[in-house]
Amino acid sequence: xxxxxxxxxxxxxxxxxxxxxxxxxxxxxxxxxxxxxxxxxxxxxxxxxxxxxxxxxxxxxxxxxxxxxxxxxxxxxxxxxxxxxxxxxxxxxxxxxxxxxxxxxxxxxxxxxxxxxxxxxxxxxxxxxxxxxxxxxxxxxxxxxx
Numbered sequence: 778x779x780x781x782x783x784x785x786x787x788x789x790x791x792x793x794x795x796x797x798x799x800x801x802x803x804x805x806x807x808x809x810x811x812x813x814x815x816x817x818x819x820x821x822x823x824x825x826x827x828x829x830x831x832x833x834x835x836x837x838x839x840x841x842x843x844x845x846x847x848x849x850x851x852x853x854x855x856x857x858x859x860x861x862x863x864x865x866x867x868x869x870x871x872x873x874x875x876x877x878x879x880x881x882x883x884x885x886x887x888x889x890x891x892x893x894x895x896x897x898x899x900x901x902x903x904x905x906x907x908x909x910x911x912x913x914x915x916x917x918x919x920x921x922x923x
Contacts, residue, residue: 790869791918792904793862795896798916804856809839840881848877853919863919872914883908 813835817823822831846854852871853863864872864880872880887894887907894907903915 790915793860793916793918794904795899797860797862798898798904801854801856801860801862804859805842805854806839808855809835809842812842813838843881843884844874844877847880848872848874851919857916858919861919862916864914864916867913867915869915876912876914880908880912880914883911886911 814825816838817831822834825831843854847857847864851858851863852865857863864877866872866876884894884906887897890907898904898906898909898916901910905915909915
């Protein structure tokens with residue numbers, strides 16, 4: 778695994794911008810919603826119903842999907858893979874399950890602050906959201922993808 782050396786070789790990496798990340802998340806949320814719908818059909822539950830239990834089920838399903846996929850072998854969710862980006866540590870190494878857990882739990886804070894934690898991606902030098910800064914992660918272009 779190649780370690781990213783930002784100071785001596787800044788061209789080595791391309792940070793994923795706001796729009797690529799937004800599109801990847803949109804794809805992922807559609808996939809998770811469809812999965813939740815299919816699971817709901819199996820168990821006879823309408824996941825589009827506004828109930829406390831259904832909301833928690835959807836939130837937990839979404840959180841598990843993001844945590845497991847970003848810590849997986851591609852370090853990317855399906856949406857991120859489609860747009861050609863992945864999540865790494867600030868030193869360029871693949872993120873661990875623990876890194877992914879911290880990153881995704883911190884997304885709650887990014888959202889709670891009027892989505893400012895996510896909007897920061899558009900304005901920060903390394904295209905990091907608040908959750909990335911706290912977790913010590915970056916979302917970068919996946920050079921392995923064509």
